[in-house]
Amino acid sequence: MPLFNYRLIEAHFVADFGTHDLPGGTEAQIEAIKLARSLRETRPELVGRGYSIVVLDDKGVTFCSIPLDAML
Secondary structure, three states, X not given: OOEXXXXXXXXXXXXXXXXXXXXXXXHHHHHHHHHHHHHHHHOHHHOOOOOEEEEEOOOOOEEEEEEHHHOX
């Protein structure tokens, strides 16, 4: 299974949420959306400040980016 690394970024790297072994890209994107929603609930001070969850594949290439501001 591919490995995906989750990071919180603003204009620069903020936090690393670890590497997850998932079946594929769809599952990686679903997990990023769940993480973004969770951060909106638990860290409301991040909302409206341009933060995103960025998912990197096992080669370090950006797979997807989920803005916290876009999550409902």
